[in-house]
Amino acid sequence: MSESNQEHLQATFDARVAAESRIEPRDWMPDDFRKSVLRQMSQHAHSEVIGMQPEGNWITRAPTLHRKTILMAKVQDEAGHGLYLYSAAETLGTSRDDMIAALHAGKAKYASIFNYPSLTWADIGAIGWLVDGAAIVNQVSLQRTSYGPYARAMVRICKEESFHQRQGYQIMMVLARGSEEQKAMAQDALNRWWWPSLMMFGPHDAESAHSAKSMQWKLKRESNDTLRQRFVDQTIPQAELIGLTVPDPDLKWNEERGAYDFGEIDWEEFMQVISGNGPCNKQRLDHHIAAKENGQWVRDAMAAYEEKRRARREAA
Amino acid sequence: MNDTSKFALALGDDALTMGQRLSEWISHGPFLEEDIALANVALDFMGRARMFLSYAGELEGEGRSEDDLAFLRDTREFTNLLMFELPIGDFGQTIARQYLVDAFEAPYFEALCNSKDETIAAIAAKVVKECRYHLRRSRDWVIRLGDGTEESHQRMQDGIYEMWPYVAELFEMPEYETRLAEQGIAVDRDVLRAGWEKEVMATLAEATLSAPQDGHAIRGGREGVHTEHLGFLLSDLQFMQRAYPGLEW
Numbered sequence: 001m002s003e004s005n006q007e008h009l010q011a012t013f014d015a016r017v018a019a020e021s022r023i024e025p026r027d028w029m030p031d032d033f034r035k036s037v038l039r040q041m042s043q044h045a046h047s048e049v050i051g052m053q054p055e056g057n058w059i060t061r062a063p064t065l066h067r068k069t070i071l072m073a074k075v076q077d078e079a080g081h082g083l084y085l086y087s088a089a090e091t092l093g094t095s096r097d098d099m100i101a102a103l104h105a106g107k108a109k110y111a112s113i114f115n116y117p118s119l120t121w122a123d124i125g126a127i128g129w130l131v132d133g134a135a136i137v138n139q140v141s142l143q144r145t146s147y148g149p150y151a152r153a154m155v156r157i158c159k160e161e162s163f164h165q166r167q168g169y170q171i172m173m174v175l176a177r178g179s180e181e182q183k184a185m186a187q188d189a190l191n192r193w194w195w196p197s198l199m200m201f202g203p204h205d206a207e208s209a210h211s212a213k214s215m216q217w218k219l220k221r222e223s224n225d226t227l228r229q230r231f232v233d234q235t236i237p238q239a240e241l242i243g244l245t246v247p248d249p250d251l252k253w254n255e256e257r258g259a260y261d262f263g264e265i266d267w268e269e270f271m272q273v274i275s276g277n278g279p280c281n282k283q284r285l286d287h288h289i290a291a292k293e294n295g296q297w298v299r300d301a302m303a304a305y306e307e308k309r310r311a312r313r314e315a316a
Numbered sequence: 317m318n319d320t321s322k323f324a325l326a327l328g329d330d331a332l333t334m335g336q337r338l339s340e341w342i343s344h345g346p347f348l349e350e351d352i353a354l355a356n357v358a359l360d361f362m363g364r365a366r367m368f369l370s371y372a373g374e375l376e377g378e379g380r381s382e383d384d385l386a387f388l389r390d391t392r393e394f395t396n397l398l399m400f401e402l403p404i405g406d407f408g409q410t411i412a413r414q415y416l417v418d419a420f421e422a423p424y425f426e427a428l429c430n431s432k433d434e435t436i437a438a439i440a441a442k443v444v445k446e447c448r449y450h451l452r453r454s455r456d457w458v459i460r461l462g463d464g465t466e467e468s469h470q471r472m473q474d475g476i477y478e479m480w481p482y483v484a485e486l487f488e489m490p491e492y493e494t495r496l497a498e499q500g501i502a503v504d505r506d507v508l509r510a511g512w513e514k515e516v517m518a519t520l521a522e523a524t525l526s527a528p529q530d531g532h533a534i535r536g537g538r539e540g541v542h543t544e545h546l547g548f549l550l551s552d553l554q555f556m557q558r559a560y561p562g563l564e565w
Contacts, residue, residue: 060339
């Protein structure tokens, strides 16, 4: 490709991004952009799928049949989100199998929050309320991301996530007005999930490896700190409403900023968990690998059967 | 409990144990689409369980809710058929159970749509649509796995063998159910046997699987005499209600 042609393509790409029009799979895009979208989408897809585990952990033990069916439907939705996102990512020319192989090889990441254990029923409430709540703040912003298939997947996913967030909050609300044990269970879950939820937004803007370039490409529409602040500001009143206390002694309303000031995240813990040393990293990955390995014979059978059918059709 | 209440309870217990078992697959399926499909089927069974258990409680008239019936009875009070409570095993066993049950349930619930009990008929009318879809799906899997690879053939065959001793119970009725069948409220299960055999034999043949000989039958579910597996299923299912009795969730 000639240099001037390359410049022309780049200029067209830049102009489209600047004009807020979406980049589509067949459009020319810089290699770095392609890599960056793929990294983000595959990470997002893996998060949905790995996220099925801490919640799936409570399906057989849900306290009522109604709660059980809601939880099953929710975890099923997460699988569906994983599917949309893998499909959207495949538009970039990488197969789902390759993305999963990268996950199993430790090359692709997923949201580090799923490396914490879900210990009590209240954790199911906390995950819906806080983890899905934080995810929505990010995903609403991503509905305007510059890569078309990703933006469209986000529109669909956001609709379901807001239902998930409400069901989680509703679980917490019932616990918070329940017995002393239930209140304690709810408060304990909030204590354990609060900080990891804030970590979901990633490092401070200044320390975020991919942020600047992603913002420039309009892949990322708002900064980590902006999104984190929005989550804190919307969640604190929800906690207060049901009488739970966010585990942050530095938390206070800042009249001047019209926002909550909050304490510093334990970044050492964050780094440990994303580098594989969280309480459940190995368990989550082992589970996913085992499901894949145990299903190998089923997938082989499907392929063999299709092959036989094709051969029979051709012979006929 | 009167006859109809016992009948609704039995159908509710069938659906509950199957739904609970299927739900164990979520996040363990052989690929993501299958996780979704298994969850769908599990949800259908769970929905059915809720309708039947609620109705059983209502007929009983002692204020027991679907949750009271699901979470506060012990093994001997459960009246599901044994096949429904068996562990999920590998995917071949899960599919074998599902197919043998679906092949029974699709015509069964179709017949039950004519029940003279309006509520039972209404539940059956909703359930029968799901059953037809379940049957298409599980039949398809039996054929694909049976006629897939050597390994899948063997696993599918093992699954069918594993489930076969529990088939007889599908066609048996306790006395209360026979009385209800005479009144047009329940359906004579034995009448469905010939159709079931025809369906299953055709599928097994297409799947290149052999049909086991009818041999020793294991039974007792409707009398509350279960496999040892049910106790463990219940200890998971009932954990919260047992550990924290009498609370709202």
